[in-house]
Amino acid sequence: MKATYDSDGDRVTVTEDARQQLYDASGYGEPLDGDAVALMPVEAAYLLRKGKLEDVDGDGYSGFLRHAVEDEAVLRVYADLRDRGYYLSVSDDEELYLYARGDHPANSSPETRVEAVDEDAAVEIGKLPSLLAVADDDGDVTYFSVEEEKPDGGYTPLDADVSVVAEEHGRGVGVSDSDALREARYGSTVGDDGEDAGDETLLLSPVEAAYLAKSGVLDPPDTDVDVDARRLAVYTDLRDRGVCPRTGFKFGADFRVYETPDDEHAALLVSAVEQDVRPSVVEVSRAVRLAHGVRKRMVFALVGDEKVEYVAVERERP
Amino acid sequence: MKATYDSDGDRVTVTEDARQQLYDASGYGEPLDGDAVALMPVEAAYLLRKGKLEDVDGDGYSGFLRHAVEDEAVLRVYADLRDRGYYLSVSDDEELYLYARGDHPANSSPETRVEAVDEDAAVEIGKLPSLLAVADDDGDVTYFSVEEEKPDGGYTPLDADVSVVAEEHGRGVGVSDSDALREARYGSTVGDDGEDAGDETLLLSPVEAAYLAKSGVLDPPDTDVDVDARRLAVYTDLRDRGVCPRTGFKFGADFRVYETPDDEHAALLVSAVEQDVRPSVVEVSRAVRLAHGVRKRMVFALVGDEKVEYVAVERERP
Known part of the structure; x- marks a missing residue:
């Protein structure tokens, strides 16, 4: 296959058997007229790294990286998920979209966007997609599932x-x-x-x-x-939902939450934060790891002017 | 025994057998002339609670608390350590000093000051005594040992x-x-x-x-x-000490630290902070609990203008 920068320099065009080998068989890029495929830089970099493309207009992996990939975290997360057998698509602004296992881009829609960041990033909890991926300085990628939580109990x-x-x-x-x-x-x-x-x-x-x-x-x-007004807002909302918040001090959280009067152990750890809070991913990692270690679910309670929303974050192994 | 507020209202004077029963046998208060003992309000409150004093000028436990005890966390920590069999002395500004187990105030010096706070307090890590005690909203007291750490390794x-x-x-x-x-x-x-x-x-x-x-x-x-300048300062200092820092992302810390090249597991988790950092005790609790769960020692690296100092904080069960 022959790969060249396209005229805008935004994508890579691959010809000679590209459609069958790259798109049909493996879900890379977007098919163009005839046999060609347009790859996003992240996709091309991955294929260069894997030796499936030899070069792009003479650039090898390192040279291509320097020219074409803006955010290496995105590439590392893309590569890690690809290595695990998932298909992904990449938007023009280097955002990743993940397909359910087995789903091919030709006949399905992505399951979720993936927020891919380095370990020194901060993220807005309330705006995360359902998968957060952190590329750390060891070369590893750690995944976190993010989902809305609706505490509900028997008190x-x-x-x-x-x-x-x-x-x-x-x-x-x-x-x-x-x-x-x-x-x-x-x-x-x-x-x-x-x-x-x-x-x-x-x-x-x-x-x-x-x-x-x-x-x-x-x-x-x-x-x-x-x-603290934020803690009181969350306490009130939790009690209104029929669950019982008690101090989470021993677990480094605002509250531990019991769901029913019969529960011997609290199911949730809740931290009351502002709606637009942007913790570092190191802080997220710490809270989630601690909760996991004590078999509870880490929940961020986002306190807005009108209501409290809950976001559960857990370690995920895709 | 008969207990009265002293003329300043700062202490409680106990007469009738007080010296023998309170001071000699049990290390409460300071002996006065004759048979009397002067108690700090915290001591008197504890003795009222235990029923060893009936009242102070007619005030029972609740009334006395309202009149005389400024910081209830101090009283709760005092009571918890007393219940565990330790002697303590109390300074005029309600600071607690703990004696080694078995040491009596009459013939020994306190081993350490105890920083006693509520769960919503913040503490200056660099100025803590060797024991931090947190009274939480469950009515429990959690203890943390605080000691200088000197990382030293074989790299x-x-x-x-x-x-x-x-x-x-x-x-x-x-x-x-x-x-x-x-x-x-x-x-x-x-x-x-x-x-x-x-x-x-x-x-x-x-x-x-x-x-x-x-x-x-x-x-x-x-x-x-x-x-980040602070992280670089700590990284540099740790390398100079012959230990190997690697990212602590998975543990929610700046670094995990290996002491020798043979170590398969990192011994320390290090967070790089400003010298005068004042984290909430909830944050301290979270970091220490996580480190304990992965069998590492939590170390705060305090970065000053001239040097880096290390403070290890661990859960303590006195």
């Missing part, structure tokens, strides 16, 4: 007549002990070690106190606790 | 005559393959899958390229890579 709301006497206690609020609150997993008993403590107090964390104050459960109804 | 510096031909390659630099560089664990070979790749290139990450350029190993000697 029933407190009865409307629940009311507890509240008084300031440290950062939070101490309330008269209440079966209703205990059953819904509010509060904790500090130092409740069986000795005579002289009182029966359930301690509410600041975010619990603020939520229960809003809900009209506390008497007196106003609390003077200092709560 | 020998490159011979002065090592020189490799370098050219820009993506974000980093591609160099002619070199046994010396491979032995010292520089670079990686991307897509080196045994097929005919058409060249033998070792790819250096940006930080490796910048370091080797500084070291005079690259030809031409100047590289045009974009490297």
